[in-house]
Amino acid sequence: MKNERKRTFLLITIPILALFVCFNTIPLIRGVIYSFTNFKGFGSYDWVGFRNYIDLFSDGRVGKSYLFTFKLAVVTTVVVNVLSLVLALALNSKIRAKSFFRGAYFLPNILGALVVGYIFNYFFTYILPAFGAMIGSDAMSSSILSNPDSAWIGIMVVCSWQAIAMNTIIYISGLQTVPEDVYEAGGLDGATGWKQFRYLTFPLIIPFFSINMVLCVKNFLMVFDQIMALTKGGPAQSTESISYLIYNNGMSGGQFGFQSANAVIFFLVIVTVSVAQMKFTGKKEEQL
Amino acid sequence: MKGNAIGHIGISLCCLAAAAGIQGCGASGNNGKTEIEIVQYKPEAAGYFEMLEQEFNATHDNIQLKVSSPNDAMTILKTRFIREDYPDIIGIGGDINYSYFVDAEILADVSDYAGLQQIKQAYRDIDEALELVPTEGEYAVPYVANAAGVLYNKDMFAEHGWEIPQNWSEFTALCGEIQSEGILPFYFGFKDTWTCLAPWNAMAVSLAPADVTKQVNRGETTFAKEYREVSEKYLDLLQYAVDDPFAYGYNDACTAFARGEAAMYPIGSYAIPQILSVNPDLNIDSFVMPANDDAAKNTLNSGIDLQFCVMADCENKEAAYEVLDFLYEEENIQQYIDAQIAIPCKEGDFVLSPMLDGMTGHIAEGRMTDYQDHYYPSEMAVDAQIQTFLLQKDVDAFLQKFDTDWLRYNRDIIRLVQEYERTHGN
Amino acid sequence: MKEGMTKKTNWTAMVVLILGLSAIAFPLYMTLVIAFKQPSEMTNSVSGILSLPKTWSLDNFREAMRVTDFWNSLKNSLVITVLTVVLSIAIHSLMGYALGRNKSHSKFYSFVYLFIVSGMFVPFAILMMPLAKQTAELGLANWFGVILLYVVFYMPMNILLYSGYLVNIPMALEEAAKVDGASTWRTYWKIIFPIMRPMHATVAVLTALAVWNDVMTPLVIMAGSDQNTLPLAQLNFQTQFGTNYNLAFASYLLSLIPILIFYVICQKQILNGVVNGAVK
Numbered sequence: 001m002k003n004e005r006k007r008t009f010l011l012i013t014i015p016i017l018a019l020f021v022c023f024n025t026i027p028l029i030r031g032v033i034y035s036f037t038n039f040k041g042f043g044s045y046d047w048v049g050f051r052n053y054i055d056l057f058s059d060g061r062v063g064k065s066y067l068f069t070f071k072l073a074v075v076t077t078v079v080v081n082v083l084s085l086v087l088a089l090a091l092n093s094k095i096r097a098k099s100f101f102r103g104a105y106f107l108p109n110i111l112g113a114l115v116v117g118y119i120f121n122y123f124f125t126y127i128l129p130a131f132g133a134m135i136g137s138d139a140m141s142s143s144i145l146s147n148p149d150s151a152w153i154g155i156m157v158v159c160s161w162q163a164i165a166m167n168t169i170i171y172i173s174g175l176q177t178v179p180e181d182v183y184e185a186g187g188l189d190g191a192t193g194w195k196q197f198r199y200l201t202f203p204l205i206i207p208f209f210s211i212n213m214v215l216c217v218k219n220f221l222m223v224f225d226q227i228m229a230l231t232k233g234g235p236a237q238s239t240e241s242i243s244y245l246i247y248n249n250g251m252s253g254g255q256f257g258f259q260s261a262n263a264v265i266f267f268l269v270i271v272t273v274s275v276a277q278m279k280f281t282g283k284k285e286e287q288l
Numbered sequence: 289m290k291g292n293a294i295g296h297i298g299i300s301l302c303c304l305a306a307a308a309g310i311q312g313c314g315a316s317g318n319n320g321k322t323e324i325e326i327v328q329y330k331p332e333a334a335g336y337f338e339m340l341e342q343e344f345n346a347t348h349d350n351i352q353l354k355v356s357s358p359n360d361a362m363t364i365l366k367t368r369f370i371r372e373d374y375p376d377i378i379g380i381g382g383d384i385n386y387s388y389f390v391d392a393e394i395l396a397d398v399s400d401y402a403g404l405q406q407i408k409q410a411y412r413d414i415d416e417a418l419e420l421v422p423t424e425g426e427y428a429v430p431y432v433a434n435a436a437g438v439l440y441n442k443d444m445f446a447e448h449g450w451e452i453p454q455n456w457s458e459f460t461a462l463c464g465e466i467q468s469e470g471i472l473p474f475y476f477g478f479k480d481t482w483t484c485l486a487p488w489n490a491m492a493v494s495l496a497p498a499d500v501t502k503q504v505n506r507g508e509t510t511f512a513k514e515y516r517e518v519s520e521k522y523l524d525l526l527q528y529a530v531d532d533p534f535a536y537g538y539n540d541a542c543t544a545f546a547r548g549e550a551a552m553y554p555i556g557s558y559a560i561p562q563i564l565s566v567n568p569d570l571n572i573d574s575f576v577m578p579a580n581d582d583a584a585k586n587t588l589n590s591g592i593d594l595q596f597c598v599m600a601d602c603e604n605k606e607a608a609y610e611v612l613d614f615l616y617e618e619e620n621i622q623q624y625i626d627a628q629i630a631i632p633c634k635e636g637d638f639v640l641s642p643m644l645d646g647m648t649g650h651i652a653e654g655r656m657t658d659y660q661d662h663y664y665p666s667e668m669a670v671d672a673q674i675q676t677f678l679l680q681k682d683v684d685a686f687l688q689k690f691d692t693d694w695l696r697y698n699r700d701i702i703r704l705v706q707e708y709e710r711t712h713g714n
Numbered sequence: 715m716k717e718g719m720t721k722k723t724n725w726t727a728m729v730v731l732i733l734g735l736s737a738i739a740f741p742l743y744m745t746l747v748i749a750f751k752q753p754s755e756m757t758n759s760v761s762g763i764l765s766l767p768k769t770w771s772l773d774n775f776r777e778a779m780r781v782t783d784f785w786n787s788l789k790n791s792l793v794i795t796v797l798t799v800v801l802s803i804a805i806h807s808l809m810g811y812a813l814g815r816n817k818s819h820s821k822f823y824s825f826v827y828l829f830i831v832s833g834m835f836v837p838f839a840i841l842m843m844p845l846a847k848q849t850a851e852l853g854l855a856n857w858f859g860v861i862l863l864y865v866v867f868y869m870p871m872n873i874l875l876y877s878g879y880l881v882n883i884p885m886a887l888e889e890a891a892k893v894d895g896a897s898t899w900r901t902y903w904k905i906i907f908p909i910m911r912p913m914h915a916t917v918a919v920l921t922a923l924a925v926w927n928d929v930m931t932p933l934v935i936m937a938g939s940d941q942n943t944l945p946l947a948q949l950n951f952q953t954q955f956g957t958n959y960n961l962a963f964a965s966y967l968l969s970l971i972p973i974l975i976f977y978v979i980c981q982k983q984i985l986n987g988v989v990n991g992a993v994k
Binding site (some may be wrong): 004005008019020024026030031041086089090093094095101102103104105106107109110111112113115116118119120122123126131134169170173211222225228243246256259260263266267270271 | 812
């Protein structure tokens with residue numbers, strides 16, 4: 001009987017593991033192998049040793065894409081979490097038409113990022129400048145996507161517009177775990193408003209805060225669709241995210257080998273960030 | 289019961305494998321006909337090729353022709369090459385991608401194709417110049433060429449009595465005059481980075497040596513020296529352009545020019561069909577970009593816009609040649625150049641569009657030079673570098689970066705050239 | 715105090731929410747309006763931008779459907795999404811079960827568990843180029859290959875969810891079945907699989923949303939195969955709209971409608987599923 005159980009588990013595990021190895025581990029290893037070649041994606045190629053990696057650290061374009069991606073990820077994460085918390089608090093308070101609001105606020109998250117990006121592209125190019133011209137603001141009367149200093153804001157707005165939905169929902173479920181009597185006890189101590197939130201509510205929803213941070217950072221570091229729809233990396237290469245650069249130069253730009261090296265580094269970065277984040281938030285939870 | 293478990297998993301795995309197998313070899317074999325697949329990279333000519341495909345299939349029993357004209361075809365082609373999934377014939381431009389494909393030995397030698405003899409020598413020479421190192425054989429059959437200069441609104445020019453400029457000072461004077469009359473001289477669509485290359489190429493042919501990239505590869509000169517004038521003059525043009533040209537894409541710029549919002553649009557002849565689709569009544573003509581102060585030194589920027597290459601992987605070269613014969617029939621070429629306002633590469637009596645009137649003199653005299661960007665490696669993204677430069681307006685920084693990036697991205701090519709020269713004794 | 719709180723509406727919150735709602739509704743309103751207008755109705759003035767179309771004609775939609783081959787793309791998207799969800803539920807729950815039941819006492823299973831779950835950190839960017847090659851070598855550069863890849867990509871997350879959920883299911887249930895002489899395989903399908911239903915819903919919702927909206931995988935794997943999913947069709951036909959933004963927006967709206975309908979019908983399940991998945 002015991003053997004039957006063991007065998008069944010093995011029979012389940014082995015083929016599925018094989019599938020996983022075949023389409024995850026093997027391509028990962030192949031990616032690492034390609035990173036040591038000057039392969040263009042077609043034709044013959046040579047081994048170039050660590051040249052791609054050395055180039056990677058002296059390549060301004062790659063450096064810029066890392067800076068951009070991290071800037072975007074950090075700022076968007078902050079914006080998204082602040083706004084989601086405010087919305088979650090509002091949605092969790094005594095309001096009318098609660099379920100309608102909840103449903104409506106989650107809506108952006110189910111829409112495809114590419115199409116949302118196209119819609120906002122039009123919005124930033126034509127509608128926003130029209131409003132800018134109406135209120136006589138020079139800064140607003142040109143498209144924010146056309147300026148290398150502000151194009152990232154457009155991308156940030158679109159990413160936030162969609163991501164807030166998810167984070168709000170998670171914060172709401174966090175807030176629902178806070179028992180009413182905590183507030184009652186706090187109310188007796190005179191904790192209201194900001195104080196109540198800072199010292200009573202927030203510590204209790206820290207786990208949800210960490211989930212949101214991890215989700216946000218990981219998603220925004222891999223941003224692709226929004227870039228494709230809004231700027232295609234421009235203007236002046238100011239909005240090339242790492243994923244976009246790898247796709248664009250690796251698949252169509254003839255840098256298959258070089259971008260494979262970039263992807264390997266990107267992989268290591270993602271792992272480092274995720275592990276660091278989990279360690280950090282794990283510690284924080286323990287402290288509280 | 290245990291057997292049941294094995295059976296379940298076994299069956300599902302078999303299904304996976306079987307489905308994979310069926311999908312894998314389902315492509316070939318179609319009621320005895322030879323299938324020829326063409327992927328061509330000009331989506332704007334999709335209608336023309338659809339029509340040719342139907343006509344061809346209606347008149348040929350032995351071959352089934354399939355032409356696809358996808359958007360962003362170069363990415364799709366390269367993705368397919370990564371997958372080693374080759375069409376039979378590709379229709380591409382005469383640019384660096386062609387050079388790479390020749391170097392990668394994925395194109396078939398077509399020097400035995402009879403139709404090649406009827407192609408103008410000048411264009412066959414361009415293709416030869418594009419080879420990274422001289423290679424035996426020919427790998428492409430040029431179809432049509434395009435020309436880039438300045439498109440202008442003929443009615444607007446006639447109305448105001450503006451003259452076609454012959455040199456740079458006349459050109460800037462004209463721009464100033466247009467501006468003083470409250471009309472916008474240029475529209476640009478710099479949001480699409482590739483459009484930044486159009487004025488660049490048109491000016492560079494008259495201001496820098498035609499083989500500047502090869503000179504640099506041999507270490508004889510630098511871009512900082514050869515491209516300084518082009519860069520400075522490009523910046524001069526900007527002051528006559530629409531405010532914030534980086535906000536608009538190619539489509540927006542074509543639309544604005546079509547609606548008479550600007551007097552001129554420095555872009556290639558390939559933009560005319562797009563412009564006419566917005567306003568079919570617009571009276572467009574073109575002139576050669578007068579970038580040089582010496583009118584005699586101004587040459588027309590013209591290169592191969594579309595050429596067909598047979599892939600080395602093509603199993604039935606004869607069928608492919610039969611398809612090429614059909615594509616290169618004179619009436620078909622004429623139809624193409626009428627629709628796309630292009631210049632045929634084949635010898636013969638073709639009627640050029642009146643919208644190229646301003647350029648026919650140069651074309652007839654052969655005063656033409658290939659696009660410089662056809663020699664730029666695509667991963668260097670010169671278009672985006674020019675866009676950056678136009679935003680930052682720093683000539684020195686731009687040219688310095690151009691030189692350093694050039695050496696980095698062309699390392700393998702430079703090594704290839706040096707090796708070739710060493711082994712071939714010059 | 716508690717009594718008072720339940721009765722009074724928090725008006726500050728209502729104001730915040732209504733303001734926020736307009737930020738969500740405005741782009742959608744614009745999409746709707748532009749999709750119905752004609753190019754001649756497009757102006758650059760604010761009032762012109764906000765105005766309703768003169769007529770509510772469906773011509774733009776008809777044309778957009780023709781250009782993007784809408785029904786075919788919709789079919790592909792549906793096939794890929796449904797099959798991925800079905801396969802994910804079957805395969806991932808099974809694997810989650812095998813790993814969840816054994817990882818605490820077996821080095822092998824706990825290694826496999828960690829190995830697969832850490833696949834979550836592998837960005838698609840590093841896999842995409844080798845996968846483009848590999849799927850083609852295996853003859854999988856088609857929708858079937860895309861499904862297979864999805865099943866692999868979402869495996870780490872879903873296995874994490876399933877094996878986490880399994881902790882709540884007491885071993886006693888299985889042991890009871892075993893006493894009746896049922897095999898492990900049978901016990902799983904008869905007892906464990908049905909109990910995990912809430913997790914199936916979560917996995918289905920999360921996987922379906924991700925697959926439905928994904929661009930990159932089909933872009934890399936199926937490019938040039940004439941087979942589009944809905945988002946891929948938008949990407950591929952973007953330039954064919956030219957500056958006819960009305961046509962483009964009609965097409966955007968068309969591609970959003972299926973998921974909108976789905977959301978309106980299953981809103982509650984979707985919200986529950988998402989929360990479940992994230993919080994677990």
